[in-house]
Amino acid sequence: MIELRRVSKTFGHFQAIKNISLSIPKGEIYGIIGASGAGKSTLLRLMNILEVPDSGEVEVNGQVLTSLSAKELRQARKSIGMIFQHFHLVLNKTVFDNVAVSLELAGVHKQNRRKRVEECLDFVGLKHLESSFPSQLSGGQKQRVAIARALANSPQVLLCDEPTSSLDPNTTAEILGVLQDVQQRLGVTVVLVTHEMEAIKSICTKVTVLHNGEVYDTISTIPKGVEQRDNTPDYFVKQLAGNGEKDNA
Numbered sequence: 001m002i003e004l005r006r007v008s009k010t011f012g013h014f015q016a017i018k019n020i021s022l023s024i025p026k027g028e029i030y031g032i033i034g035a036s037g038a039g040k041s042t043l044l045r046l047m048n049i050l051e052v053p054d055s056g057e058v059e060v061n062g063q064v065l066t067s068l069s070a071k072e073l074r075q076a077r078k079s080i081g082m083i084f085q086h087f088h089l090v091l092n093k094t095v096f097d098n099v100a101v102s103l104e105l106a107g108v109h110k111q112n113r114r115k116r117v118e119e120c121l122d123f124v125g126l127k128h129l130e131s132s133f134p135s136q137l138s139g140g141q142k143q144r145v146a147i148a149r150a151l152a153n154s155p156q157v158l159l160c161d162e163p164t165s166s167l168d169p170n171t172t173a174e175i176l177g178v179l180q181d182v183q184q185r186l187g188v189t190v191v192l193v194t195h196e197m198e199a200i201k202s203i204c205t206k207v208t209v210l211h212n213g214e215v216y217d218t219i220s221t222i223p224k225g226v227e228q229r230d231n232t233p234d235y236f237v238k239q240l241a242g243n244g245e246k247d248n249a
């Protein structure tokens with residue numbers, strides 16, 4: 001499904017990715033974890049050629065992306081969705097139009113766009129907010145819109161770059177649940193880059209640990225499921241009171 005063969009990437013004199021080979025099977029939720037600067041985002045961006053490798057081959061859905069013309073690559077990218085830490089929504093467009101724009105860019109006729117946008121918003125539970133603007137949404141809702149937009153062209157792969165790093169623990173759990181749905185109900189292969197071990201343990205079936213631009217290890221894991229955290233005020237007070245004096249003044 002995704003094959004990287006001896007891929008390297010250098011920025012100036014700094015080699016961010018060093019001769020990495022990696023194979024991500026279809027239908028997996030595949031985690032990539034490592035310290036800041038390990039090369040996680042770069043590795044992910046090499047999978048849809050947002051970063052062009054200096055050497056090596058990238059194959060996705062049976063197509064060697066590194067051998068395609070610009071036009072062929074644009075076509076191939078329709079089957080690779082991507083979401084980001086800061087959502088990257090268009091602020092002056094409604095939720096509906098944010099999702100519709102990816103169909104428009106893919107050349108889908110206007111008449112056929114409404115049905116697909118509504119299906120995608122329904123999938124992420126946001127159909128009722130289709131006329132809202134991003135500024136009216138919570139972080140979790142913004143990430144759901146971004147997921148709906150990424151799904152609009154029915155991709156086979158969803159690349160996720162720190163998708164929960166700006167979210168609180170409960171919203172993180174919700175978004176991880178949506179990503180699990182994407183894999184289980186739609187059969188999409190999900191690649192999750194994160195520095196959050198809990199996120200990895202919750203949903204990933206295989207994980208690569210990256211270190212200094214190299215694969216340190218790859219481990220098969222049993223996902224322990226997505227857990228909602230207690231976020232009642234009582235919970236916070238109890239946690240804090242355990243670490244010091246409670247001040248009732």
Ligand SMILES: Nc1ncnc2c1ncn2[C@@H]1O[C@H](COP(=O)(O)OP(=O)(O)OP(=O)(O)O)[C@@H](O)[C@H]1O
Pocket residue numbers: 011012016034035036037038039040041042043195
């Ligand atoms: N466009 C770029 N130009 C120059 N250096 C870059 C560029 N992109 C990444 N780097 C460098 O490559 C290294 C790997 O960056 P990358 O963002 O892939 O790491 P990361 O593991 O995702 O880190 P973080 O968790 O902090 O996002 C870093 O040292 C970074 O500064």
